[in-house]
Amino acid sequence: xxxxxxxxxxxxxxxxxxxxxxxxxxxxxxxxxxxxxxxxxxxxxxxxxxxxxxxxxxxxxxxxxxxxxxxxxxxxxxxxxxxxxxxxxxxxxxxxxxxxxxxxxxxxxxxxxxxxxxxxxxxxxxxxxxxxxxxxxxxxxxxxxxxxxxxxxxxxxxxxxxxxxxxxxxxxxxxxxxxx
Amino acid sequence: xxxxxxxxxxxxxxxxxxxxxxxxxxxxxxxxxxxxxxxxxxxxxxxxxxxxxxxxxxxxxxxxxxxxxxxxxxxxxxxxxxxxxxxxxxxxxxxxxxxxxxxxxxxxxxxxxxxxxxxxxxxxxxxxxxxxxxxxxxxxxxxxxxxxxxxxxxxxxxxxxxxxxxxxxxxxxxxxxxxxxxxxxxxxxxxxxxxxxxxxxxxxxxxxxxxxxxxxxxxxxxxxxxxxxxxxxxxxxxxxxxxxxxxxxxxxxxxxxxxxxxxxxxxxxxxxxxxxxxxxxxxxxxxxxxxxxxxxxxxxxxxxxxxxxxxxxxxxxxxxxxxxxxxxxxxxxxxxxxxxxxxxxxxxxxxxxxxxxxxxxxxxxxxxxxxxxxxxxxxxxxxxxxxxxxxxxxxxxxxxxxxxxxxxxxxxxxxxxxxxxxxxxxxxxxxxxxxxxxxxxxxxxxxxxxxxxxxxxxxxxxxxxxxxxxxxxxxxxxxxxxxxxxxxxxxxxxxxxxxxxxxxxxxxxxxxxxxxxxxxxxxxxxxxxxxxxxxxxxxxxxxxxxxxxxxxxxxxxxxxxxxxxxxxxxxxxxxxxxxxxxxxxxxxxxxxxxxxxxxx
Numbered sequence: 001x002x003x004x005x006x007x008x009x010x011x012x013x014x015x016x017x018x019x020x021x022x023x024x025x026x027x028x029x030x031x032x033x034x035x036x037x038x039x040x041x042x043x044x045x046x047x048x049x050x051x052x053x054x055x056x057x058x059x060x061x062x063x064x065x066x067x068x069x070x071x072x073x074x075x076x077x078x079x080x081x082x083x084x085x086x087x088x089x090x091x092x093x094x095x096x097x098x099x100x101x102x103x104x105x106x107x108x109x110x111x112x113x114x115x116x117x118x119x120x121x122x123x124x125x126x127x128x129x130x131x132x133x134x135x136x137x138x139x140x141x142x143x144x145x146x147x148x149x150x151x152x153x154x155x156x157x158x159x160x161x162x163x164x165x166x167x168x169x170x171x172x173x174x175x176x177x178x179x180x
Numbered sequence: 181x182x183x184x185x186x187x188x189x190x191x192x193x194x195x196x197x198x199x200x201x202x203x204x205x206x207x208x209x210x211x212x213x214x215x216x217x218x219x220x221x222x223x224x225x226x227x228x229x230x231x232x233x234x235x236x237x238x239x240x241x242x243x244x245x246x247x248x249x250x251x252x253x254x255x256x257x258x259x260x261x262x263x264x265x266x267x268x269x270x271x272x273x274x275x276x277x278x279x280x281x282x283x284x285x286x287x288x289x290x291x292x293x294x295x296x297x298x299x300x301x302x303x304x305x306x307x308x309x310x311x312x313x314x315x316x317x318x319x320x321x322x323x324x325x326x327x328x329x330x331x332x333x334x335x336x337x338x339x340x341x342x343x344x345x346x347x348x349x350x351x352x353x354x355x356x357x358x359x360x361x362x363x364x365x366x367x368x369x370x371x372x373x374x375x376x377x378x379x380x381x382x383x384x385x386x387x388x389x390x391x392x393x394x395x396x397x398x399x400x401x402x403x404x405x406x407x408x409x410x411x412x413x414x415x416x417x418x419x420x421x422x423x424x425x426x427x428x429x430x431x432x433x434x435x436x437x438x439x440x441x442x443x444x445x446x447x448x449x450x451x452x453x454x455x456x457x458x459x460x461x462x463x464x465x466x467x468x469x470x471x472x473x474x475x476x477x478x479x480x481x482x483x484x485x486x487x488x489x490x491x492x493x494x495x496x497x498x499x500x501x502x503x504x505x506x507x508x509x510x511x512x513x514x515x516x517x518x519x520x521x522x523x524x525x526x527x528x529x530x531x532x533x534x535x536x537x538x539x540x541x542x543x544x545x546x547x548x549x550x551x552x553x554x555x556x557x558x559x560x561x562x563x564x565x566x567x568x569x570x571x572x573x574x575x576x577x578x579x580x581x582x583x584x585x586x587x588x589x590x591x592x593x594x595x596x597x598x599x600x601x602x603x604x605x606x607x608x609x610x611x612x613x614x615x616x617x618x619x620x621x622x623x624x625x626x627x628x629x630x631x632x633x634x635x636x637x638x639x640x641x642x643x644x645x646x647x648x649x650x651x652x653x654x655x656x657x658x659x660x661x662x663x664x665x666x667x668x669x670x671x672x673x674x675x676x677x678x679x680x681x682x683x684x685x686x687x688x689x690x691x692x693x694x695x696x697x698x699x700x701x702x703x704x705x706x707x708x709x710x711x712x713x714x715x716x717x718x719x720x721x722x723x724x725x726x727x728x729x730x731x732x733x734x735x736x737x738x739x740x741x742x743x744x745x746x747x748x749x750x751x752x753x754x755x756x757x758x759x760x761x762x763x764x765x766x767x768x769x770x771x772x773x774x775x776x777x778x779x780x
């Protein structure tokens with residue numbers, strides 16, 4: 001009985017399986033293990049992982065941290081902050097990125113403190129010289145996510161918001177200047 | 181006799197004294213109550229497809245910034261209307277119809293609890309209208325009243341009426357699904373120990389995933405309301421996201437299982453396919469039941485506050501349990517067609533079974549295009565973007581939109597268009613107003629939509645174009661920067677998107693035109709639908725009821741098992757699929773490793 005619209009009769013469980021079908025099942029299991037194994041291994045051996053410590057934080061606390069960062073940072077003529085240490089802040093708000101613009105050095109690892117004062121935002125960053133190099137992380141209010149990043153290439157990196165955050169979302173933009 | 185309100189003669193098929201008639205194409209014993217509700221839900225779904233299609237046009241013409249049709253505020257409202265019309269209303273109204281086909285119609289039973297089908301319909305309709313109202317009346321004040329889009333993410337300020345309406349809609353769906361669940365209950369009580377037909381089994385798995393999704397949705401929308409009214413200050417963005425995606429992704433998994441069920445049905449009825457292994461196909465459905473709800477985590481891959489272990493475990497559906505299930509169906513459905521057609525003597529050589537298939541029949545071609553395009557475009561990209569690290573280059577880009585237009589439109593909508601064609605021919609008993617255009621429409625729509633989805637993915641991955649924005653290529657308000665480099669590709673996108681929408685409009689015209697003006701089909705006229713011409717004979721001279729055809733009966737010959745027939749064509753196709761999968765996987769990882777270093 002092999003009609004999908006009739007109840008199969010007899011012992012259908014023990015019907016033989018075509019040899020090519022069995023081979024395909026084996027390939028499927030093998031591929032599933034590769035997919036899992038590589039993703040898991042890459043968290044140990046890879047350089048690109050969306051992993052970092054997260055802390056619960058209120059909007060007020062976060063704003064205080066960002067203000068303290070700005071006070072300590074040197075402010076250049078173009079308004080960009082030169083961070084005093086390895087920590088920088090990129091915090092979303094309707095409709096701007098607080099903590100930007102910022103000046104970073106190539107070859108130095110910075111802790112990006114990502115967060116939001118109000119609603120959900122999308123941290124979407126790409127250098128002006130290569131659009132295809134882009135990274136996207138989600139930020140939510142109430143969480144401060146510390147993700148390390150180290151840039152190899154100098155240039156202007158543009159941060160857009162790619163989660164809808166209200167009318168005005170389309171203009172939410174910030175810049176990071178990476179210099180040698 | 182037609183009811184006096186039935187001005188179009190849509191509900192006037194002849195049934196016997198017990199209210200049954202036998203379908204000349206499928207051999208189903210169809211009860212009046214089942215058929216009427218399938219028609220009601222199906223026709224309503226097409227209306228929502230029309231509404232969603234109008235907004236598809238305005239949304240596409242806005243993203244095509246050379247045209248830039250809408251201002252930001254209007255764009256977000258139109259996008260919300262498009263999302264809810266297509267992803268929720270069109271698809272779920274169709275799915276209720278499919279549950280009624282897969283359950284009572286296949287099993288030859290009456291629709292139990294008809295009141296629930298009627299009340300469920302009314303409540304769903306009410307929910308949909310309220311959702312439309314709450315979207316359309318949005319003021320757009322960012323701190324008070326925002327467009328919900330599909331996701332209505334807490335803590336964005338959104339009209340509480342919206343969340344309440346979504347709950348109303350979910351209650352309606354639950355009621356509408358009740359007659360299906362009761363059918364299964366009664367069937368198992370009446371025939372303990374008898375296995376359900378595969379199609380019914382698939383529909384049942386879809387309904388169980390629906391239960392999981394509805395529960396997730398009630399918690400998400402209920403929690404959002406409680407948070408808005410101050411009862412649950414702890415209900416934050418992270419919690420909402422997790423519960424929302426139980427329904428947000430779960431509903432797409434209902435689509436997946438429902439359309440796979442339809443593929444088994446149509447390849448059999450129209451193409452002469454058989455089930456090559458009940459054991460393997462049913463195991464795949466069971467894998468979905470256990471693992472696919474974990475796919476909700478695909479949306480949380482680059483969220484803060486979730487451990488890498490939790491994300492890897494969930495996004496991989498526990499070692500890719502659900503992906504494996506899809507790989508199984510990717511083989512068993514074409515293999516069923518290949519072996520079944522070889523058995524009928526319709527398959528010489530490697531691909532003779534495929535080239536001789538009824539490609540002119542839109543009920544068949546919609547399903548086959550859906551299988552191919554869903555697999556190659558939607559399935560592969562879904563696994564890619566569902567990998568923890570690759571998600572960083574996909575999350576919330578236009579490529580994501582390309583992915584789900586490949587799964588939901590090229591897969592589900594295309595398949596469901598075939599279901600509508602099938603219902604028009606076998607239940608409304610109407611000829612298509614233009615059989616030629618009906619043959620062409622799936623080619624038209626599938627090619628246009630496939631190119632559209634490809635362009636979305638291309639600009640999303642290679643240009644990092646964000647989703648959910650009306651301005652990014654020509655201009656970004658407040659800065660000199662814009663992603664101007666993507667403009668030529670967006671011109672291609674705009675043209676193919678309009679082409680695809682025209683293909684969708686043609687479908688609505690054909691469906692509505694056939695229902696209103698199509699020639700009524702008399703007994704025996706449906707033979708062209710049947711696999712290889714069929715051989716339906718009227719049971720008696722004065723009856724529309726027909727004997728089941730000989731060739732579907734072929735599937736019931738235990739002396740000629742289908743698993744013994746060749747499946748080498750399918751095997752080759754599946755190997756090509758796997759090769760494309762591997763290449764796409766390697767390419768995506770290559771692109772990712774070209775990036776600066778990120779992550780602890």
